[in-house]
Amino acid sequence: MSTVTDSLVLARRNVIRMSRIPEVLLFGLIQPVMFVLLFTYVFGGSLKIGNTTDAAVYKNFLMAGIFAQTVTFATAGASAGIAEDMHKGLVDRFRSLPMARGAVLTGRTLADLAQTALTLLVLAIVALLAGWRPGYAEPTNLARVLGGFGLLLLLGYAFTWIGALIGLSVRTPEAATSGGLIWLFPVTFISNAFVDTGQMTPWLRHVADWNPFSATVQACRELFGNPGVTGSDAWPMQHPVWASLLYSVLIVAVFRTLAVRKYRRAAE
Amino acid sequence: MPGAIYAEGLVKTFGEVRALDGVDLDVPESTVLGLLGPNGAGKTTAVRVLTTLLRPDAGRAVVAGLDVLKNPTAVRRSIGLSGQFAAVDEYLTGRENLQMVGRLYQMSARDAKKRANELLERFNLADAADRTAKTYSGGMRRRLDLAAALVVSPPVMFMDEPTTGLDPRNRQQLWEVIEELVAGGTTLLLTTQYLEEADRLAHDIAVVDHGKVIARGTSDELKARTGGERIEVVVHERADIPAAREVLVSHGLRGTVHEGCTVEQHTRKLTVPVTGGAKLLAEVIRELDARGIEIDDIGLRRPTLDDVFISLTGHAAEGGREPEGTGEDAPPDGPRGTLRSTSESEEVTK
Numbered sequence: 001m002s003t004v005t006d007s008l009v010l011a012r013r014n015v016i017r018m019s020r021i022p023e024v025l026l027f028g029l030i031q032p033v034m035f036v037l038l039f040t041y042v043f044g045g046s047l048k049i050g051n052t053t054d055a056a057v058y059k060n061f062l063m064a065g066i067f068a069q070t071v072t073f074a075t076a077g078a079s080a081g082i083a084e085d086m087h088k089g090l091v092d093r094f095r096s097l098p099m100a101r102g103a104v105l106t107g108r109t110l111a112d113l114a115q116t117a118l119t120l121l122v123l124a125i126v127a128l129l130a131g132w133r134p135g136y137a138e139p140t141n142l143a144r145v146l147g148g149f150g151l152l153l154l155l156g157y158a159f160t161w162i163g164a165l166i167g168l169s170v171r172t173p174e175a176a177t178s179g180g181l182i183w184l185f186p187v188t189f190i191s192n193a194f195v196d197t198g199q200m201t202p203w204l205r206h207v208a209d210w211n212p213f214s215a216t217v218q219a220c221r222e223l224f225g226n227p228g229v230t231g232s233d234a235w236p237m238q239h240p241v242w243a244s245l246l247y248s249v250l251i252v253a254v255f256r257t258l259a260v261r262k263y264r265r266a267a268e
Numbered sequence: 269m270p271g272a273i274y275a276e277g278l279v280k281t282f283g284e285v286r287a288l289d290g291v292d293l294d295v296p297e298s299t300v301l302g303l304l305g306p307n308g309a310g311k312t313t314a315v316r317v318l319t320t321l322l323r324p325d326a327g328r329a330v331v332a333g334l335d336v337l338k339n340p341t342a343v344r345r346s347i348g349l350s351g352q353f354a355a356v357d358e359y360l361t362g363r364e365n366l367q368m369v370g371r372l373y374q375m376s377a378r379d380a381k382k383r384a385n386e387l388l389e390r391f392n393l394a395d396a397a398d399r400t401a402k403t404y405s406g407g408m409r410r411r412l413d414l415a416a417a418l419v420v421s422p423p424v425m426f427m428d429e430p431t432t433g434l435d436p437r438n439r440q441q442l443w444e445v446i447e448e449l450v451a452g453g454t455t456l457l458l459t460t461q462y463l464e465e466a467d468r469l470a471h472d473i474a475v476v477d478h479g480k481v482i483a484r485g486t487s488d489e490l491k492a493r494t495g496g497e498r499i500e501v502v503v504h505e506r507a508d509i510p511a512a513r514e515v516l517v518s519h520g521l522r523g524t525v526h527e528g529c530t531v532e533q534h535t536r537k538l539t540v541p542v543t544g545g546a547k548l549l550a551e552v553i554r555e556l557d558a559r560g561i562e563i564d565d566i567g568l569r570r571p572t573l574d575d576v577f578i579s580l581t582g583h584a585a586e587g588g589r590e591p592e593g594t595g596e597d598a599p600p601d602g603p604r605g606t607l608r609s610t611s612e613s614e615e616v617t618k
Contacts, residue, residue: 013364099372
């Protein structure tokens with residue numbers, strides 16, 4: 001049996017499912033677009049980035065944060081989808097088939113990755129229309145911008161494995177939807193995504209600087225040539241690209257192991 | 269040599285509950301074993317252990333010559349499972365569901381496609397093949413689920429309550445499909461709450477209660493122990509009960525658990541175990557008529573799961589006879605509360 005083939009078969013299944021419930025995809029798109037517009041026009045002009053409250057600077061500062069938050073929200077989808085599979089009897093069929101054990105979970109996370117990529121594409125277009133400009137503060141190039149999106153996708157993929165574990169741990173699909181989402185708020189807000197961490201109290205700033213999520217945001221700002229790259233001494237802020245890669249790979253390794261083990265033992 | 273399905277001393281506990289409490293099974297190749305029991309008896313747990321979904325706390329199981337615990341992946345290649353709930357993806361079409369299962373049985377994309385077409389044809393789903401399973405009726409979903417279990421034509425099949433919740437017509441159709449399958453040489457373990465179903469499909473029946481096999485035998489053997497068929501009469505006048513009783517006793521079957529005739533005074537209902545079926549029923553009607561006994565209702569009743577349980581364990585099947593929402597397609601109901609009426613009948617005798 002082949003883990004790769006089985007995972008792809010199940011990824012295909014989940015992509016077909018998503019295409020049959022386009023509302024979910026649509027709402028998944030509306031939310032980040034709303035965030036872009038709300039943050040840009042409500043907070044822009046009041047928040048100080050570096051030494052300025054210029055709305056255009058905040059806009060360019062903000063986008064990396066919104067992109068990163070959007071990719072992590074895929075977690076809720078993974079968590080709900082897996083919880084639903086576990087409770088609908090379909091999982092018994094999968095577990096009685098001679099297929100790779102982790103394929104049900106890998107298939108789901110791969111499908112979520114595809115959905116995240118699509119969301120990110122739409123969001124980038126909206127961001128450009130709203131005035132986001134790569135290279136606004138520092139020069140950059142296409143490869144660096146694409147690299148930034150690569151890191152974002154990797155972060156999103158890593159987080160869906162956390163979602164997978166949540167989906168396997170809760171008792172109802174309803175609980176999975178909220179359980180997959182609520183913890184993302186502190187994770188994405190105690191970070192450098194929406195504000196300059198330099199203005200936080202020291203202990204909170206410390207948390208924000210070491211937050212894996214912040215590393216990706218910082219890396220993206222650097223790669224996009226956007227303003228607001230913090231001058232913190234914390235290692236992840238000094239080496240954000242490496243930190244982002246390392247964190248994401250670590251999250252996949254840890255949470256994939258835990259989730260696959262839990263899947264195997266489910267209902268025993 | 270052990271059969272296609274063999275289990276010895278299976279034990280599985282969930283917290284305080286002993287779902288399996290030392291179950292032994294042996295199903296010879298190309299035969300059907302019906303696992304009969306009420307909800308919560310341990311039927312599903314037994315199927316889950318045998319299909320590698322659950323590890324038992326103790327005991328040993330061999331399926332298709334392979335040890336379930338030591339070699340689960342090889343077992344999975346040789347079995348098909350059709351569960352209690354149609355395990356199909358609602359948002360996929362019938363065809364996509366079957367192709368996916370084929371691929372996961374490690375078939376090539378081409379073979380999976382070909383096999384899906386064959387099965388859709390065979391299970392009368394060709395017209396609905398490209399509709400999502402969400403739009404299927406309950407019967408169609410079960411057929412699709414069964415088709416999914418047959419993708420690789422496995423030598424050993426497990427079906428967990430395949431017809432629970434189906435209307436009589438769909439149940440009939442599914443029975444025909446299962447009979448065809450068995451005629452083709454598949455070994456089948458089937459769980460059911462319906463004696464009628466076990467009777468029709470299974471060579472051998474194991475009655476399960478509280479995680480134990482409490483009786484085993486062919487359906488005829490079990491029925492003999494249960495009291496088999498019975499005639500049930502409701503007389504119009506309470507005063508006619510003794511006379512009607514006399515008629516029934518003279519035709520009744522003696523030497524069974526339900527020796528003699530039972531009477532429910534308040535409903536004016538008399539019940540007697542018989543052999544001889546419809547012919548005997550006609551005789552009884554003629555005789556009652558000859559004696560001028562007016563009857564409100566009369567009929568030949570076949571034993572139900574409750575009757576089997578009462579005769580084997582002294583108590584009715586616990587945990588409800590069937591899940592909610594399936595009352596309409598239950599098999600013909602037999603007399604209930606037989607123990608109570610037996611004591612009443614003794615009063616009458618005095």
